[in-house]
Amino acid sequence: MHSIAILGAGMMGNVHARAYRAMGEISSLWIIDPVESRAKAISEKYGANVASFEEVLENGVIDIVDICTPTFTHGELAVRALEAGKHVFCEKPVALKIEEARAMDGAAKKSGRKFMVGHVVRFFPQYIRVRELAVAGDIGEIVMARLYRGGSFPSHGIDNWFADIDKSGGVFVDLSIHDFDFLRKLLGPVKTVEARSVALSSERKKDSFDHGMAILRFESGALAHIEGSWAEPTGMPVNFGTFYEFVGTKGMITNSYERETTLRLQTSIDGKPKYSQENTAYYDPYAEELKSFILSIDEDREVPVNGQEAVESLRVALAANLSAKLHRPVELSEVF
Numbered sequence: 001m002h003s004i005a006i007l008g009a010g011m012m013g014n015v016h017a018r019a020y021r022a023m024g025e026i027s028s029l030w031i032i033d034p035v036e037s038r039a040k041a042i043s044e045k046y047g048a049n050v051a052s053f054e055e056v057l058e059n060g061v062i063d064i065v066d067i068c069t070p071t072f073t074h075g076e077l078a079v080r081a082l083e084a085g086k087h088v089f090c091e092k093p094v095a096l097k098i099e100e101a102r103a104m105d106g107a108a109k110k111s112g113r114k115f116m117v118g119h120v121v122r123f124f125p126q127y128i129r130v131r132e133l134a135v136a137g138d139i140g141e142i143v144m145a146r147l148y149r150g151g152s153f154p155s156h157g158i159d160n161w162f163a164d165i166d167k168s169g170g171v172f173v174d175l176s177i178h179d180f181d182f183l184r185k186l187l188g189p190v191k192t193v194e195a196r197s198v199a200l201s202s203e204r205k206k207d208s209f210d211h212g213m214a215i216l217r218f219e220s221g222a223l224a225h226i227e228g229s230w231a232e233p234t235g236m237p238v239n240f241g242t243f244y245e246f247v248g249t250k251g252m253i254t255n256s257y258e259r260e261t262t263l264r265l266q267t268s269i270d271g272k273p274k275y276s277q278e279n280t281a282y283y284d285p286y287a288e289e290l291k292s293f294i295l296s297i298d299e300d301r302e303v304p305v306n307g308q309e310a311v312e313s314l315r316v317a318l319a320a321n322l323s324a325k326l327h328r329p330v331e332l333s334e335v336f
Ligand SMILES: NC(=O)c1ccc[n+]([C@@H]2O[C@H](COP(=O)([O-])OP(=O)(O)OC[C@H]3O[C@@H](n4cnc5c(N)ncnc54)[C@H](O)[C@@H]3O)[C@@H](O)[C@H]2O)c1
Pocket: 007, 008, 009, 010, 011, 012, 013, 032, 033, 034, 035, 038, 053, 068, 069, 070, 071, 073, 091, 092, 093, 118, 120, 156, 157, 158, 174
C-alpha cells in the first residue's frame, strides 16, 4: 500500500487520480496545486488530501510523488522529491533540456528510488499489439513506418502554457515525442532527423509552431515519417486521433482512428498473401502504466521507462526542433 502525492490538478492530474482510485490499493492520495479551486475539485472527486509541496517532502508517510505539472516545472520538482527519498513518476516529456533531464536521472540513481517517465503510448493496446506482431516476426524486418498523432490545440493548459515553446517545447517535444519514444523502443537508435514545421492555429504564441513532420533514419537503416499536429480545427467529429503503418519485408500492419476496425495485418509469407483484422481489447493505458510503476517498486525491479530512455526520446524531439529551425538534417550526435 502506498501514499501518493499528485503534483498538478489539471488534465493529467485528474487522469492519474482516477487511475489510482480505480486501483484500490492506495492508502492515501494527496493533491498539490497552486490553484486552490483545482486542488479542491480533485480532493472532492477522488478523496485526496490537499497539501503543499513542502508538506509532501516532509511527510514520511507519502512515498510516491507523481508529477503532472507543466513540463517546464518537472526538473526541479523531480529532483527535490527524489532527494527527499520519494519514488517519482513524471509525465512526459521528462523535461525541455537534456541537462535537466540528465540531472533528474542522476538524482534518481543517487537516491536509489524508482523514477519512471510517462511514455504511455507503450501501454496503449494497439501499440502493444503491433509490437507483439513485429517481435514475433509476422511482417519480417520493419523497413519503414508512418505515424500520425494530432488534434486541435491543447488550449486547456493553465495560462495557455502549451502555446509557449519555452514552456512546452512545441508540438515535437510535447506530442510527437510519444511516437519518437515508441519507434526507438521498436526500431532501436535513431541516426538522423530531418523535420519541417509550420504555424497554423491562432492560439500558439510567437516563435512557436503547431504542425510538424519529421523523418527519422534509424541505425538499422529503417525510415520513419512522423507527423504531429495541434492545428486541426476545433469541433471536428473526432477531436484527437492517431494513425500508424509499419511495413516490413514480409507484410504490413496498419491502424487508424478513422476506421472502426482497429488493426489490419497484411502479409505475404512464402508467396502466400494473407489478410486479417482485429479489434484490440480496450483498457485504460494510464492505469496500466501507473500499475507497472507501483509493481516496479513493490518487486524492486527496473521501471518500464527509465530516465535514460526518456533522455534519448527527448534528444530525438530536440533534433526535430533543431532540424526544423535550421532547415537541414540533424545527426542525433549533434544533440547531447
Ligand atoms: N501522457 C499524456 O498522454 C499526456 C497528455 C497531456 C499532457 N501530458 C503532460 O502532462 C503534464 C501536465 O499537462 P496537463 O495537460 O495536465 O496541464 P494542465 O495545464 O492541464 O495542468 C497543470 C496543472 O499543474 C499546476 N501546477 C503548476 N505548477 C505547479 C507546481 N509547482 N506544483 C503543483 N502544481 C502545479 C497548474 O496549476 C495546473 O493545474 C505536461 O508535462 C504534459 O506534457 C501528458
